[in-house]
Amino acid sequence: MALDRLKSVAQHISGTTPPPHPFDPLSNAEIEAAVQIISSEYGKLHFNAVTLREPAKKEMLKWLEDSTNVPRPIRVADVVVIAPGGKVFDGLVDLKEGKIIKWEALDGVQPLITMEDLQTVEHVVRKDPKVIEQCVISGIPKEDMHKVYCDPWTIGYDHRFGNNVRLQQALMYYRPHMDDSQYSFPLDFCPIFDADKQEIVHIDIPDIRRPVNQAKPNNYHPVSIEKEGGYRKDIKPINITQPDGVSFKVEGRVIDWQNWKVHVGFNYKEGIVLNNITYNDKGNVRPIFYRLSLAEMVVPYGNPEHPHQRKHAFDLGEYGGGYMTNSLSLGCDCKGAIHYMDAAFVNRAGESTTIKNAICIHEEDAGILFKHTDFRDDSVIVTRGRKLIISHIFTAANYEYCVYWIFHQDGTVQLEIKLTGILNTYSMNPGEDTKGWGTEVYPGVNAHNHQHLFCLRIDPNIDGSNNTVFQVDATQGAGAVGSKENPYGNAFFAKRTKYSTVGEAISDYDGVTSRTWDMCNTNKLNPYSHKPVSYKLVSREVPKLLPKEGSLVWKRAGFARHAIHVTKYDDEQLYPAGRHVPQTSGEPSKGIPEWISNSDASIDNTDIVLWHTFGITHFPAPEDFPVMPAEPMTLLLRPRNFFTKNPALDVPPSYCSTPSQIAGQGKVLDAADKMSQLVVTAGEADCCKK
Amino acid sequence: MALDRLKSVAQHISGTTPPPHPFDPLSNAEIEAAVQIISSEYGKLHFNAVTLREPAKKEMLKWLEDSTNVPRPIRVADVVVIAPGGKVFDGLVDLKEGKIIKWEALDGVQPLITMEDLQTVEHVVRKDPKVIEQCVISGIPKEDMHKVYCDPWTIGYDHRFGNNVRLQQALMYYRPHMDDSQYSFPLDFCPIFDADKQEIVHIDIPDIRRPVNQAKPNNYHPVSIEKEGGYRKDIKPINITQPDGVSFKVEGRVIDWQNWKVHVGFNYKEGIVLNNITYNDKGNVRPIFYRLSLAEMVVPYGNPEHPHQRKHAFDLGEYGGGYMTNSLSLGCDCKGAIHYMDAAFVNRAGESTTIKNAICIHEEDAGILFKHTDFRDDSVIVTRGRKLIISHIFTAANYEYCVYWIFHQDGTVQLEIKLTGILNTYSMNPGEDTKGWGTEVYPGVNAHNHQHLFCLRIDPNIDGSNNTVFQVDATQGAGAVGSKENPYGNAFFAKRTKYSTVGEAISDYDGVTSRTWDMCNTNKLNPYSHKPVSYKLVSREVPKLLPKEGSLVWKRAGFARHAIHVTKYDDEQLYPAGRHVPQTSGEPSKGIPEWISNSDASIDNTDIVLWHTFGITHFPAPEDFPVMPAEPMTLLLRPRNFFTKNPALDVPPSYCSTPSQIAGQGKVLDAADKMSQLVVTAGEADCCKK
Structure with missing residues (x-):
């Protein structure tokens, strides 16, 4: 490593340049420092990963609360190496003291494939x-x-x-x-x-x-x-520009936008990690999520013939959503006014590498945020919304996953994933029957049925660390039609079931009751509704794991057995299929199945993590080939009883008139976007010309 | 009516000006002609509706096939009036012959409220x-x-x-x-x-x-x-412009965009009606849908106390999604390059009226349409998508419904509905218990639980009129783990259940199997997959009707008892809760329950209509008040086995490099959007400046 780089690390530590935020990914210099420290101790190794060991939450929460007086959590590198002969070691390096604080030889374990x-x-x-x-x-x-x-x-x-x-x-x-x-x-x-x-x-x-x-x-x-006839020529450009700049501020890796603040991290496994998400509620900075990430996924294929049962990629745990991330390009992947962040990794030889433009941050118009017209006098308010999107795209061999973390002005956080890329395919003979396990998407090409099951790790921090999860089911009221309590048979309510223990929280989706889950702070009630402040998980693409109980996938992907698991927070519990996923037998199951073994453990009003498995089942069709149009799926984290009113009321309207203004008393607010224009198209009938 | 207007109608009929498309809504002149004809026969009446009686499908299909030689279907006005004393009449007026061809007095029926x-x-x-x-x-x-x-x-x-x-x-x-x-x-x-x-x-x-x-x-x-502190001042403008115009053509009311053609109709009940949706598949114009519309909806409220059971608005059948439609404004409701269409109606006095800008038609960038990177050499294709949106917004007293019909380049038709406006509220005393039937969204304000259940009427025309519906459930393969047929337990497949009869088609959503429905033409197989050409209904917001069996809502909103009904096509069957909805008792149930009474009727390989009820259950929260941030819901109609490959392959990519180009043989395709820019924001760290 170059001397100046080491010096830079030292400077960070000694405070002569602004030190990294404790959530910041390791810089290239820090990666190289960690490698240097390990190599000088253990000689030549193959480096599998050198990444930030995130600070202990307890310590970090204290620092976040008072970063002036509380000591800054130290920087620690989490290291995985493969020694000659294939021996695997996990290590931790204290970058402040420059010393190895953990070094552990592992047996029967394979770190991910780089x-x-x-x-x-x-x-x-x-x-x-x-x-x-x-x-x-x-x-x-x-x-x-x-x-x-x-x-x-x-x-x-x-x-x-x-x-x-x-x-x-x-x-x-x-x-x-x-x-x-x-x-x-x-x-x-x-x-x-x-x-x-x-x-x-x-x-x-x-x-x-x-x-x-x-x-x-x-x-x-x-x-x-x-x-085959060339490209279509009838698409006219759409230009999206922000001549006065963007509405967000970037301080290091903290994004400040429309009352939201979020630290944007990135690691080799999960890709984007969002930390310390807060909302400035009229001067009161309220914590909402300590950490959000896609923590794991599994893609089981449904063809029972050997050796297709081995096709069930854990794309994050076995390959790394960060390692496979694309270097995004302006005007191609990203349109408009774009802010990029790079990603620093280690290579096998121990050198630091950089993926330029790994993360794209930009705003989009979000259509109508709210509107109401009074039918009496046509007095009206129309307010357009804006959204902030933090995204990356990773390529897992044939497939691509486009991951969009979207922040809305109404307090909603949305996760959208688009699947594109190319189907995994297998050969078939002319006239061969797929037996329903796949589709002949092109002559001789069998695309097998598969699922994409993602595990979203939500570390809620709803006005504080002590949170509780409730299952919410839309439920008919008691009593038959004509009964005293339900005379007209129209009664219905939101049935709330508290998950008091780890065991109670093991649960599945129910489409019939439009099941959702509220992450509540039961210690704080909304002053109007008298219900606990909460964020609601609204997720509608929640297929069950189709490989059967006892199957290899079922054993290895324990997290995917249920839509919801809730665990008590533990600094060590980040990866729901285990820390090192390749070649796990599932006997015993790693990750969540280990963490939920004490089903009586309390998750009531304590520091918890909610693990949500969602995704789609994909039965291929020729339309998906030879490259697949992006298939989107989405879920929402919505504030419910968190605010006392619509938190976006102060977003400037495009147009607003009140009854008194309609009656001639005062001037309406007209802030219509003057760049919008009426169009007259080629073949338009004269009646439509304006 | 002015003479020149009557003349204009006559000219349309005689062919001296281009006659209206048979699907076109009645023009102001045609409405006035119908009124004139009726008034001269029956004297002074209150007009409730004068709208297009759509041509008989059989006749219309012939004309669509050969509009040069087949006689153009005549224009007929469908009229509803209320005579003095409250007597209601349904009438039909032949606008070519200028005569009344039907005049029927109705008993115990109330037409909608204007x-x-x-x-x-x-x-x-x-x-x-x-x-x-x-x-x-x-x-x-x-x-x-x-x-x-x-x-x-x-x-x-x-x-x-x-x-x-x-x-x-x-x-x-x-x-x-x-x-x-x-x-x-x-x-x-x-x-x-x-x-x-x-x-x-x-x-x-x-x-x-x-x-x-x-x-x-x-x-x-x-x-x-x-x-309360004023509007936020930190939102910078986003400009969306199309300097070279839009990519769609308008001929009368037919929109031609990216291989799609669709006739955009509009009526007082349903609002937007899309007819004769076709896709030009490399020169072969293939019919997909004969007609798409939101045909009905019901909004039951869940408070059992009298008289709240009466709150269950059928916003389309009782008030009219067309009648309540907003006049949209440029740069407020609609952003970018906009084409508007007006809507013509009759008023009570029999005069024609116009809602300007009732329908908005515009394009939006749709993000990544498809992408793939070869991990070996980073050869890549990135193609951005575009979508066409045909929308209107209607105000139903307190609520607004924003309806977006979205066409995608990959052959998908998407329906998105955004709910905004204001909650219906009821009074509550200080300290009163809502008993779970509502939420105190503001002191003294009880917003009752409710559902928004929409009925989408799909008249499929998948490569022809004779279609069949299949239910598709993601299903585990037979055989236990270790069995011969499922040795690894990973087998799964798309279980297809044909709906042969009206009775078999009465079905509900199943979230566990990610249930979808394929509308197939079983007479035509995809040459690659050997499966019938089809469009798949993918809908995930499908709560059940919560008012109980036998309740007033259950009786009146028969369509909402199940997610899916399929009926044999009938020109008379347009409105799933009946033609005149107000004050129906539900005894017997009107609309779908009448049409499915013969449960053995065949719907196999014939001209069918699929009715789909979807929506959301809304448990209010203070965040929804005093005006509600738009809550979106969506469903997709996706081509499956309809095309032989991704139909959007010829959309010009933003960037494309092949392995040979990466290896230095030839020039990569770089069509990146040059309007996109990197941004440097105020607080950005120096490392990020580019």
């Missing part, structure tokens, strides 16, 4: 004689091995190999031309790669062979579009 | 001695009756009065100042207004009296915001 790990396999596969043999059987001449590609996945778990050896399974493809989409040419066999030996140790070969697809390529790049 | 009907009641109420007496009891001096207001609702149904007399119930309010929001000052009694007598015929007075609220006003207009 991009570098992924890159390796294809080169090995192409040279492996047995793979070449299988390619020839598939109809690919051995001199065409440079046209053979693979998407290396973690092996998931395969009982034949266990978890002491670091393995990847290579999903095989062919490209007739280097620009052809390989997903139209899946191969039917699956080599197993040993990361330590750097060689193929096994090939899974199906009973029924499926030679390489003879269909013509199915592409999406310009050459093929031009061949 | 805006003029609504306007009357408040004036009567203020002068009624018994109402004045009640106001005094409530604490309002009788000289303050000009400060007393009412929202007149249809009475719904009250067995004491039946349906031979036309009635409204007056929900009473007080305004200390004319600009104060009355919804903070609800009164506890409810006068009943007789439209024929133009007088108050009864007052419902509760056992427990609740004097007028003594809380201070709770307003949202500028004066009150200024008093």
Whole structure:
């Protein structure tokens, strides 16, 4: 590491430059400092991760409350390395003292697969004689091995190999031309790669062979579009500009926008992490969430044939939503006035790397925020909304996940995820029956049924740390039609069920009752409604985990067994499928299943974490191929009984007239956007011309 | 009617000016012609509605197929009048021949309440001695009756009065100042207004009296915001412009955009009606929907106390989503480059009226349409999407409904509804218990629990009229973990259940299986997937009707008993709660319950209509008051197995590089939006300056 960088770290520590916020991701300099400290102690290692060890919450809350007098939490690097021979170590480095404070050898554990790990396999596969043999059987001449590609996945778990050896399974493809989409040419066999030996140790070969697809390529790049008639020419530009700048302020990584404040963190596993989300309620800065992140996900595939059961990627825990994040580009991924943040990581050799523009922060018009017209006199208020979006996109081999954290002026936090990219595909013979486990999306291409199940980790801080979760079900009133208590049969109410213990909180979605969940501070009642201040989780895309109880996925993805789990806060409990996910057997289940083992533990009026599994079940169709139009899904965290009124009343209206103004007493408020224009289009009838 | 207008109608008919499209709403001239014809026959009448009688579908389909040779369907006016004495007549007028082709006297039926009907009641109420007496009891001096207001609702149904007399119930309010929001000052009694007598015929007075609220006003207009600190000043403008014009063409009322064509109709009940929706699939114009509209809705309130059971507005059938539609304003309701359409109606006197700018048509950027990055070389495609939005907003007394029909480039049609406006409120005494039937959203203000249940009428035309509906449930494969057919327990599939008969199609939502419904043309298989071409209804906000079986709402809103009904197409079946909704008793139930009485009727491979009830259950909170931030809900109609590939592949990408280009062979496609800019915000740290 360069001396000046080390110096910079030292300066941060000694206070000569502004020190990082305790939630800030490790800087490149800090990463290199941690590597230096470890390497000088333990010699040459492969670095798997060097990331911020977030401060203990207890300590951090104190500092947040009084950052002038309370000592700033120290910077600690959380380190994962693989030593020669494949031995895995977890470590912690105190960056202030420059010393290793934890160093632990792990057994039967594999840390996630990095991009570098992924890159390796294809080169090995192409040279492996047995793979070449299988390619020839598939109809690919051995001199065409440079046209053979693979998407290396973690092996998931395969009982034949266990978890002491670091393995990847290579999903095989062919490209007739280097620009052809390989997903139209899946191969039917699956080599197993040993990361330590750097060689193929096994090939899974199906009973029924499926030679390489003879269909013509199915592409999406310009050459093929031009061949099929070219691009449409009838889309006129839409320009979105903010000539006076944006409405948010950036202080370090703290974003200040429309009464919201949020610290934007980022790590290699979860990608964006939002910390210390507060809302300035007329001068009273009220905490809402201590931490929000997508903490895990699993994508089980539904084809029962071997070895497809191994396809159930934990994209965050096994690969890292941060590591796989895209460098976003202006005017492509991001439109309008954009603020970017970079991401710093370590590479295998221990050097710090940077993904430029990893996080996009921008505003969008949000349509009508509220409107009301009085039918008597047409007096009216129309107020347009604005939203702030903090986003990143990551590529998990074939798929892309676009993650948007959206802040609204009415106090709502929305998480929107768009799925795009390319379907994972498998080969099929002409006339072969998919048996319903997949869809032939293109001749010879079988896209298997799958689910995308995300685990949202919500660390609520609703006016303080001590919170309680209630399940809310829309429920008919008691009493038959004609009864005294329900004479007209129209009674209904919000049935609230308190989750007092960890066991009670293990729960599923109920579409019939439009089930929601309130995260409440029962110590503070809304002065009007006399109900506890709360944030409500409104989530409607909540399929159940389809792999059965006792199945490999069910065992490994314990978090996905239920839509909701609530645990008492613990600094160590961040990853719902465990800290090191690849090659876990699920025996025992890691993560949430461990944390909920004491089902009587109280979660009533204490510091809690709510884990919510949501997502979609995807039965592919040809429309999803050769590249999938983005499929959106969303959920909301809405203030309920948190404010005493609509918190966005002071957003300037576009237009407002009152009855007295309509009656001629005073001037209406007209702040209509003057950039908007009427359009007259080409073929328009004369009656419509204005 | 002016002679030149009559002439213009005659010219349309004789072909000297372009005749209206058969789906076009009646023009002002046509409305006046119909009125003239009826008035000359029957003398002075109160006109309730004069609207297009849509052409018979059979005839219309023929004309759509060959509009050159097939005779153009004639223009027919559908007329509802109330004769002196309250007698109601339904009529049809042939506008070509200028003659009345149907004239039917109706018994025990009340047509909807018009805006003029609504306007009357408040004036009567203020002068009624018994109402004045009640106001005094409530604490309002009788000289303050000009400060007393009412929202007149249809009475719904009250067995004491039946349906031979036309009635409204007056929900009473007080305004200390004319600009104060009355919804903070609800009164506890409810006068009943007789439209024929133009007088108050009864007052419902509760056992427990609740004097007028003594809380201070709770307003949202500028004066009150200024008093509380004024408007926020930190929102910088966002400009959205289309300097080269918009991407859609307008021919009459047919919109042509991105392969879509749709005729935009409008009527007084449903508001926007979309007809003959087609998609140009590489030169092949494929029909998708013959007609889409919101056909009905009901808003049951959940307080069991008399007379709140009468609060269950059918906002479309009882008041008219078209009649209540807002005249939209540029730069307020609508931002960007906007095309408006007006709406023509009749008034009570038989004159034609116009709501200017009733429909807004505009484009929006839709974020990322699709993206994929190859992790090997970072070759990438990023394509941004665009959407077309056809919208209107209507005000139903206290509430506003914003209805957005959204067309996407990937073949999806989305319906988004935003609820805003003001909660219906009732009075409560200090310390009174809401008993869970409502929420005290402000001192002395009880906002009752309610549902908004919409009925979407889908007339599918998936590659032709003969369609079939399948229920699709995500389902675990058969066989226990370890069994031969499901060795790993991971098998799952899309279970498809055909609705062969009307009875089989009566069905509910199932959140656990992520239930969707496919509208299929089983006569045409996708050449790749070998599955029928289809459009899938994806709808996740599907609460059940909470009023109980046998209750008044259950009887009157038969359509809302289930999420899905499918009927064989019938020209007469447009309105799921009946043609004339006010004061229906529900004995027997009108609309859908009548149409599904033959549960064995085949709906397999024939011309069908799918009725979908969806919506939300709203448990109010103080955040919703004094004006409610827009609450969105949405559903999708998605092509599945309809196209052979992603139909938006030819949307020009913002950026595209291929592996060969990355390797130096050729130039990448860079069409990034050059209007987008990096921002540097005030407090930004120097590391972020670019």
